[in-house]
Amino acid sequence: MYRKEKSIQLKSSSAALYNNLSVLRPPGRQLACFSAVHGPSLSLVSATADGLGFCHRQLQAREGGMAVSPSFLTQAAWCVLPSRVLLVLTSQKGIQMYESDGSIMVYWHALDIIEHRPAQAVFARGIAAAGGRFICVGTSSGLVLVFDIPPKGTNITVSEVLEQHRDAITDIAAELGQAADGAGDLVTADDAGTLCVWSTGEEFTLLSKIPASGCTCSSVKLWNGIVAAGYGNGQIRLYEAATGLLRAEVNAHARWIYALDLAPQTGKLLSGAEDSFVHVWKLSRNPDTEDVEIEHCHAECVTDTQVCGARFCDPEGNSFAVTGYDLSEIFRYGRA
Numbered sequence: 477m478y479r480k481e482k483s484i485q486l487k488s489s490s491a492a493l494y495n496n497l498s499v500l501r502p503p504g505r506q507l508a509c510f511s512a513v514h515g516p517s518l519s520l521v522s523a524t525a526d527g528l529g530f531c532h533r534q535l536q537a538r539e540g541g542m543a544v545s546p547s548f549l550t551q552a553a554w555c556v557l558p559s560r561v562l563l564v565l566t567s568q569k570g571i572q573m574y575e576s577d578g579s580i581m582v583y584w585h586a587l588d589i590i591e592h593r594p595a596q597a598v599f600a601r602g603i604a605a606a607g608g609r610f611i612c613v614g615t616s617s618g619l620v621l622v623f624d625i626p627p628k629g630t631n632i633t634v635s636e637v638l639e640q641h642r643d644a645i646t647d648i649a650a651e652l653g654q655a656a657d658g659a660g661d662l663v664t665a666d667d668a669g670t671l672c673v674w675s676t677g678e679e680f681t682l683l684s685k686i687p688a689s690g691c692t693c694s695s696v697k698l699w700n701g702i703v704a705a706g707y708g709n710g711q712i713r714l715y716e717a718a719t720g721l722l723r724a725e726v727n728a729h730a731r732w733i734y735a736l737d738l739a740p741q742t743g744k745l746l747s748g749a750e751d752s753f754v755h756v757w758k759l760s761r762n763p764d765t766e767d768v769e770i771e772h773c774h775a776e777c778v779t780d781t782q783v784c785g786a787r788f789c790d791p792e793g794n795s796f797a798v799t800g801y802d803l804s805e806i807f808r809y810g811r812a
Contacts, residue, residue, distance in 0.1 A: 477774040478809040486519045492801040497785025500554040516546035537567045555605035559627035566600035583632040602648040607676030614645020643667040659701035659717040665693040684720035695736040706733035723768035735786040739793025748786030
């Protein structure tokens with residue numbers, strides 16, 4: 477179903493972090509942009525469709541004030557809003573927001589060390605655009621910061637702080653399809669495996685809370701009222717966003733899942749894990765019973781690679797990209 481295409485070289489290797497790959501395909505352009513984190517730096521690369529033309533850029537973690545040592549980045553993601561696209565970086569010290577090409581920093585938010593328990597690691601992690609004008613970012617204390625993003629300029633403010641989690645946030649995702657009424661359009665996950673489904677707006681409302689299951693939820697996606705969650709035990713679980721009801725459970729991987737992605741136009745689900753495998757699944761709802769169904773479509777072994785990032789490169793899910801721990805390249809796959 478998919479075949480390997482020309483890979484893209486990075487200036488540095490990829491760290492073993494959850495969801496350590498972000499992809500941006502600007503509308504109407506043949507270029508695709510990729511990013512992966514390693515230590516205090518982010519590797520950015522723009523590549524042509526044939527993979528022959530490259531443009532590289534490196535971004536360094538920055539902190540306010542005089543930092544004794546550089547902080548390590550924990551994640552990077554492009555947040556696509558109706559009015560603008562921002563590149564958001566999270567680190568041990570705070571949250572940085574850039575114009576989409578990384579050329580200009582438009583906002584810096586320092587983490588409040590006082591809020592954290594003694595001897596607890598401090599970092600931000602989990603990034604998602606939500607509700608048309610917000611960017612949500614998680615923290616190691618379990619807080620989710622909601623940033624109100626103006627159509628242009630640097631007047632970015634924290635409009636709300638969501639406080640339902642008691643463990644470090646691992647991932648955040650917003651609705652990519654057409655959510656059913658009352659199903660919510662934002663989901664947050666944490667280290668204990670707790671999931672919270674929210675409805676965004678002037679004030680964010682908690683709709684359902686899926687209890688911890690004894691295993692970390694490392695990656696989460698939301699599509700058509702369905703929550704897709706990947707776990708440290710290799711399972712993918714599908715829940716109803718509105719009620720938190722478990723609808724399907726798949727033993728998808730032999731090792732820890734590091735990345736999930738969804739193609740909003742088709743409902744394809746991409747999963748990547750420590751077991752060197754990447755799988756493509758198809759989510760759907762039975763029109764007669766409204767049951768949630770999952771079908772396995774494709775398996776790809778990325779030999780001797782601990783997969784830590786996997787993303788579709790288009791909204792239909794016709795191509796995807798993969799990166800792995802200590803790899804200094806991004807593997808690409810397209811429809812055969």
